[in-house]
Amino acid sequence: MVSLCFDVAVVGGGVVGCAIAREFALAGASTVLLEIAGDILAGASKGNSAILHTGFDAVPGSLEARLVAESHALYLDLHRKLNLPLLETGAHLVAWTEDQEAQLPAILAAAHENGVADVRILTAAAARRRTPALGPAARAAVEIPREYVIDPWSAPLAYLTQAVENGATALFGAGVTDGRFDGAVWRLQTGRGEVRARFVVNAAGLYGDWLERSLLGASRFAIHPRKGQFVVYDKAASKLLDTILLPVPTSRTKGVVVCPTIFGNVLVGPTAEEQDSRADSSTDEATLRRLKAEAERILPGLAGMPVTAIYAGIRPATEEKDYRIFADAERHWITVGGIRSTGLTAALGIARHVLGLHGGAFTPPPEIVWPQMPNLAEHLPRDHQAPGRGEIVCHCELVTRREIEAALESPLPPSDPAGLKRRTRAMMGRCQGFHCAARLSALVDARLSVPLGAGPLS
Known part of the structure; x- marks a missing residue:
């Protein structure tokens, strides 16, 4: 049971939900992200081509075209601040x-x-x-x-990490099963108990239409x-x-x-x-x-x-090519749906757009925290090249024990093998974990909610 009443509850821990949580947290809103799985990126966001699009081929005049262009510029502005790679x-x-x-x-x-x-x-x-x-x-x-080309997984992890480091809360295993709006506050029933929030942002991805229909009575789009x-x-x-x-x-x-x-x-x-x-x-x-x-x-x-x-x-x-973003001011609700292949690029612009649709006035943190993400890119210096690297656990991808320990001790540690893989590159190489799985299991199983041999690797 979470007793605090948040300003905003963001439902969905994909790249768009993580970016929206970040945007509200940096604006000063008390923010909670609710994710049904045990980690972020468990749904549509885990599988993408990792391209930072310009929007050159978007439908001219569409919301997607505008937000992709804005996001491209936003990513170029902040990627160094978060130590996110760009190829x-x-x-x-x-x-x-x-x-x-x-x-x-x-x-x-x-x-x-x-x-x-x-x-x-x-x-x-x-x-x-x-x-x-x-x-x-x-x-x-x-x-x-x-x-x-960018890192498809470190970017959303950075967004939510920055949100958390600036006061947001991330709840996992917190799928929304029901909810009621009393005219001022939403009472959301989740796998972690009741969560109260003055405003809900539906970023539930593949289940966004289901969530809108379940809590509002009808959905304006279909997945x-x-x-x-x-x-x-x-x-x-x-x-x-x-x-x-x-x-x-x-x-x-x-x-x-x-x-x-x-x-x-x-x-x-x-x-x-x-x-x-x-x-x-x-x-x-x-x-x-x-x-x-x-x-x-x-x-x-x-x-x-x-x-x-x-x-x-x-x-x-969805049934339309453009993004399906709707605001219901009377019921304190915004739906962000139909975000397809450009979602990784457009997430930052979508988040800024949603904050504008909300229209609330908050007091930003006095000082913004900018966490530094570990580099996983091949064209930049990796941890195995740094002094005192210690043990290399995954030899295909040259992942050090130091990197694995850092992921487990981070503000948003992995809960399962797939999350560990996305945070470190372990098991991503030629042998797909055949040679390193036993050693990894000895290092991480006691600290994962899903042991290495019991969870999916993607």
């Missing part, structure tokens, strides 16, 4: 057919309308000079210099789960690619991307598979074979390269 890759949107090539001028015009003025069309020869390993069928490309499967190639593949390769998008999906990762691998995906289940993030061999074939068509040098990992995420798509 300045740029991107090429590649046309492989005559029809796709014919679409490039319209894509360029839309980018300019969205304020992304530094894009340009390249010939196939110019694109190949930038990426010599590009497949022979490439006809032309649009260059987008400010599309970058249509869309699964995306990914293939991660071994670090040896990184020599083929130092930029993001985008497809010409369709009306339904951005398509399959081939890009470097912050961890030194090459990522391929996602697919776009409509499904009824909001929880089925399984992978299947046939789809993964198709992904590999597509990747090897784009970069023929990937043929024969070993695959390190496969995974899938589920995007909370």
Whole structure:
């Protein structure tokens, strides 16, 4: 039972919920984040392509276009303050057919309308000079210099850590099962007892429509789960690619991307598979074979390269392409729904937008705390390179015992193996934990609520 009445309760611990909790905490609101799982990023946010988008291909004039552009600038402004990595890759949107090539001028015009003025069309020869390993069928490309790669997990962890360090509360195992608004205060029934708050922000992702319908009586949108499967190639593949390769998008999906990762691998995906289940993030061999074939068509040098990992995420798509953000001032409620593949980029802008919709006046903390996140990026100095590194526990990813101990002692420690993996890179490498699991288990099991052998690794 939590007796304090908070100014704001944020429901959902994905990247958007973490960013919203941060925004309200830094504004001075007493804030609680309620997450049904034992850790953040247990839902849609755990599976994404980790691209910092410019919004060049968003629908001009849409809320998504505005918030992605704002967020791109916000991330560039704060990433050094939180020690978050940035890999300045740029991107090429590649046309492989005559029809796709014919679409490039319209894509360029839309980018300019969205304020992304530094894009340009390249010939196939110019694109190949930038990426010599590009497949022979490439006809032309649009260059987008400010599309970058970031750490998909450290960013939301940093947002919530900063929120907590500046006074917010994070409650896990606190799924909202019911709630009542008495005209001034919400009384939310959760897995951790009753939580009272003057305002609720619904950032429940894949279950956002369910939460709105359950507590408000009706939902103004419907989630249509869309699964995306990914293939991660071994670090040896990184020599083929130092930029993001985008497809010409369709009306339904951005398509399959081939890009470097912050961890030194090459990522391929996602697919776009409509499904009824909001929880089925399984992978299947046939789809993964198709992904590999597509990747090897784009970069023929990937043929024969070993695959390190496969995974899938589920995007909370809705009946409309744009974000589904609604404010109900009378019932002290804001819903943030339909945040699909651009959520990692747009989270900071969405958070600022939601704070504006709330409209409350708070007193900010006298001094903002800026926690420093441990670096997990391959292109920057890692802990194993620092003096006194001690034991290396995960040899594939060169994760030190010092890093593992720091994660366990942090303000938001992992509660399960997947959370440990996202905070340290342990078990992310070629052997996927085969060699280090026993040692990790001895170090961490007593301090995790879900032991290493009993929990999912993604």
